[in-house]
Amino acid sequence: MNFRRIRPHFVTSTIWIAVLTLTCFPCPAPAEELKLEAQLIWGTNEPKSPNPDHKPVEQKVAQKLKDLPFKWSHYFEVTRKTFTVRKNDSRQVTLSEECEIHVRQLEDDQVELTLFGKGKRVGRITQKLPKSEMLVLGGNAPNYTAWFVVLRRKD
Amino acid sequence: MNRDELLQLQAWLDGELPDSERRAWETRLASDPQARALVEELRTVRTALQNFDERAIRLPESREFYWSKIARAIQTPRNAPQQPAPKWYGWADWKRWLAPAAALGTLALVLTLSLPNSQPAEYPELDLAFIDSDATTYRDDVRNFTLIWFNYPAEH
Numbered sequence: 628m629n630f631r632r633i634r635p636h637f638v639t640s641t642i643w644i645a646v647l648t649l650t651c652f653p654c655p656a657p658a659e660e661l662k663l664e665a666q667l668i669w670g671t672n673e674p675k676s677p678n679p680d681h682k683p684v685e686q687k688v689a690q691k692l693k694d695l696p697f698k699w700s701h702y703f704e705v706t707r708k709t710f711t712v713r714k715n716d717s718r719q720v721t722l723s724e725e726c727e728i729h730v731r732q733l734e735d736d737q738v739e740l741t742l743f744g745k746g747k748r749v750g751r752i753t754q755k756l757p758k759s760e761m762l763v764l765g766g767n768a769p770n771y772t773a774w775f776v777v778l779r780r781k782d
Numbered sequence: 783m784n785r786d787e788l789l790q791l792q793a794w795l796d797g798e799l800p801d802s803e804r805r806a807w808e809t810r811l812a813s814d815p816q817a818r819a820l821v822e823e824l825r826t827v828r829t830a831l832q833n834f835d836e837r838a839i840r841l842p843e844s845r846e847f848y849w850s851k852i853a854r855a856i857q858t859p860r861n862a863p864q865q866p867a868p869k870w871y872g873w874a875d876w877k878r879w880l881a882p883a884a885a886l887g888t889l890a891l892v893l894t895l896s897l898p899n900s901q902p903a904e905y906p907e908l909d910l911a912f913i914d915s916d917a918t919t920y921r922d923d924v925r926n927f928t929l930i931w932f933n934y935p936a937e938h
Contacts, residue, residue, distance in 0.1 A: 644886060691925050750917060752930055759926050766932035 659714040661732045663756075664781040667706040667722035668692070670699035670765075670773035681705055688777060691761065699773055709781055728776060738762070740778055756780055783816060791817060795824050 668684055669676065670692065681703035683689065689702050705723060710730075712718040717731040729741040738756040742749040742764055754762055756779070764776040783791075793799050794807045811817050843851075920929040 691922075691927055694922075694925065695920070695929065749932060750930070754928060761925075761927035763927055763929045764932070765929060766934055 659732075660711045661714075661736075661738070661756075662709070662711050662780065662782040663730060663738075664707065664709045664779055665720050665722060665728060665730070666704055666708075666775075666777040667726055668775040668777060669703045669705050669768065670697065670701070670775060671703070672698070672700050672771075674701055676701075676703045678703075678705075688761070692763075692775065697773070698771075702775070722776065726774070726776065728778070730778070738778070740764070742776065758782070783820070788820070791820060792824060795821060795828070 666684070666688070668688070669681065684692070684702040684704050692702050693700070708720050708722065710718055710720055712730050712732045714732050714734075717729055719727065719729050721727045725745045727743040727746075729743070731739040731741075733739055733753065736755050736757060737753055739751060739753045740762060741751045744766075750764075752762065752764070756762060758780050760779065762778045764778075765773055768774045790799065790803065791807065794804060797804075799807065807817075811821065916933045918931045918933060920931065922929075
């Protein structure tokens with residue numbers, strides 16, 4: 628084969644075909660595991676938590692909570708759990724003695740979050756959870772404080 | 783002093799004016815300091831040129847050849863062959879890429895539109911299934927988060 632006889636048009640076309648083919652048919656994700664992060668957060672007006680294990684919530688989450696019309700000015704992270712859940716599989720995550728969540732990955736990036744308080748099922752939420760999306764559950768806690776469960780993707 | 787007067791004054795200095803005009807200029811020079819200053823300047827230039835012996839200057843080539851060089855230099859850019867444009871930026875080269883690019887771009891578009899959407903819509907659809915419905919939902923599309931607030935008393 629005489630390589631010198633290959634025309635530049637052929638080379639150009641081949642490059643374009645290769646590039647566009649790779650663009651149109653990207654490699655599929657090797658696994659359908661969803662990496663998630665769940666946080667249990669305590670909202671209060673006290674600038675300092677009585678529990679030394681509590682630490683202020685990271686700025687990104689705190690700012691979103693502060694933007695809401697809540698009366699609490701300080702948010703502390705009680706627990707943070709990172710976990711993975713396979714498609715059509717469920718994962719049980721304990722955030723505290725009283726708070727537990729069950730997370731199931733459904734089709735199309737949908738996540739089913741079931742919240743348990745003191746062992747009792749409180750509610751179930753199904754929502755698409757793309758990257759940068761945050762699902763927040765919250766409720767009243769003693770002494771005019773609040774609890775929050777934040778679920779988001781970690782990948 | 784206008785242009786004609788300047789030329790007349792130069793002519794007066796060179797002795798080229800008729801008598802009537804020469805006398806008129808002599809009368810004017812007696813009373814016009816600007817004209818006198820100009821005459822002095824012209825005299826200085828003339829003296830400088832008279833002292834300059836141009837015969838000492840010798841061109842390295844003949845006069846005709848010297849001027850022909852200048853003429854050729856003037857005409858050279860007009861007759862010089864056009865420099866070819868850099869190969870990569872030539873329109874012909876871009877045009878060569880355009881055809882396969884357009885064809886394959888169309889192919890890519892058709893394939894992209896015909897293939898099932900592998901990326902889910904980035905808008906979360908919320909489905910709530912509470913044991914009791916004492917909850918409030920708040921959705922913030924700007925900040926990309928959903929809040930479900932349980933309105934239970936604190937002891938729950």
